[in-house]
Amino acid sequence: MSEAFHCGYVALIGRPNAGKSTLLNRILGTKLAITSAKPQTTRNRIVGIHSDERMQAVLVDTPGIHEAWTELNRSMVDRAKAALDDVDVAAWIGDMTVLARRAEGDTPVLDEVDLRIAELLRASNLPVIFVANKIDIVPHPLLLPVIEAVTQQLEIAAAIPVSALTGDGVPGLLDEVTRLLPPSPPLFPPEDWAQVTERFLVSEIVREKIFHLTEQEVPYATHVVVRQFDESARGEGDGRGLVRIFADVVVERESQKGIVIGRGGEMLKRIGTLARKELVELLGCRVYLELFVRVERDWTRSARGLRRVGFADEP
Numbered sequence: 615m616s617e618a619f620h621c622g623y624v625a626l627i628g629r630p631n632a633g634k635s636t637l638l639n640r641i642l643g644t645k646l647a648i649t650s651a652k653p654q655t656t657r658n659r660i661v662g663i664h665s666d667e668r669m670q671a672v673l674v675d676t677p678g679i680h681e682a683w684t685e686l687n688r689s690m691v692d693r694a695k696a697a698l699d700d701v702d703v704a705a706w707i708g709d710m711t712v713l714a715r716r717a718e719g720d721t722p723v724l725d726e727v728d729l730r731i732a733e734l735l736r737a738s739n740l741p742v743i744f745v746a747n748k749i750d751i752v753p754h755p756l757l758l759p760v761i762e763a764v765t766q767q768l769e770i771a772a773a774i775p776v777s778a779l780t781g782d783g784v785p786g787l788l789d790e791v792t793r794l795l796p797p798s799p800p801l802f803p804p805e806d807w808a809q810v811t812e813r814f815l816v817s818e819i820v821r822e823k824i825f826h827l828t829e830q831e832v833p834y835a836t837h838v839v840v841r842q843f844d845e846s847a848r849g850e851g852d853g854r855g856l857v858r859i860f861a862d863v864v865v866e867r868e869s870q871k872g873i874v875i876g877r878g879g880e881m882l883k884r885i886g887t888l889a890r891k892e893l894v895e896l897l898g899c900r901v902y903l904e905l906f907v908r909v910e911r912d913w914t915r916s917a918r919g920l921r922r923v924g925f926a927d928e929p
């Protein structure tokens with residue numbers, strides 16, 4: 615007897631750095647979302663699709679929910695919240711390295727931001743899976759008090775310990791997702807795995823290298839805009855074609871421009887080299903990448919600034 619097929623949307627929600635994007639990539643088995651050890655890496659809603667023989671989960675990665683001060687941060691948090699309006703299930707990704715440490719001490723396990731997330735999820739009326747992430751580095755006995763603290767705030771459908779890094783626990787998470795998604799035929803062909811443009815992926819890959827290579831406020835003040843994506847010489851997918859990409863790296867101060875370019879252009883060269891290597895894999899052909907750094911003064915601080923750099927039009 616064959617079981618009904620399940621399909622629907624799942625939002626990955628949580629604080630910055632919890633491992634939402636790492637989990638998305640792990641489930642898809644490929645890199646879609648950029649990740650970094652720095653918080654607030656993801657700024658958009660990024661949609662990836664997991665299909666197997668019993669279900670299709672349309673996964674929506676979101677920016678981390680945090681105390682937002684600038685217009686950019688507010689806009690990121692708004693996008694995360696809005697994601698809850700369009701999904702069937704919410705997965706609350708918790709960073710156990712943070713939560714379990716609190717459980718061990720005598721500070722409350724959930725802080726103000728965590729409580730706000732619980733409140734948002736309660737108000738959404740969605741079935742919630744609490745995903746206890748990073749269990750590869752947290753002793754299992756510490757999970758229980760964390761899960762207890764969560765269930766005191768919110769009725770959850772399940773609590774699943776996972777490691778997005780190693781994949782441990784992820785099959786069990788997908789079982790739970792299947793159970794909670796409504797019976798429905800697939801919404802997308804099984805070969806579809808993402809709903810993003812190549813242009814967007816290109817800008818994200820460049821931005822990721824900036825997150826990895828620069829410090830302090832610089833990654834947070836940087837936006838990447840693909841100005842030109844010329845695939846007229848892309849060819850037939852035999853790897854010999856060429857895509858020419860011209861992208862702007864937008865920062866908000868002259869001093870940041872200096873840092874991104876580096877002494878003798880050395881930093882920009884490192885960013886470009888690492889990004890280009892990954893773009894060759896992504897696009898399956900040779901890549902010419904030219905980066906141009908420019909200043910859009912205080913762009914993160916106003917709605918007008920977000921519009922000027924094009925962030926306001928992104929998903």
Ligand SMILES: Nc1nc2c(ncn2[C@@H]2O[C@H](COP(=O)(O)OP(=O)(O)OP(=O)(O)O)[C@@H](O)[C@H]2O)c(=O)[nH]1
Nearest residue numbers: 630631632633634635636654655656678748778779
């Ligand atoms: N040890 C360990 N590290 C993890 C795990 N999952 C994620 N990380 C690390 O945690 C950091 C943050 O991961 P991301 O996936 O970028 O986190 P995020 O929740 O998407 O963060 P934002 O985009 O900033 O909201 C990275 O350094 C990851 O390698 C895990 O299961 N175990």
Ligand SMILES: [Mg+2]
Nearest residue numbers: 634635655656
């Ligand atoms: Mg992320």
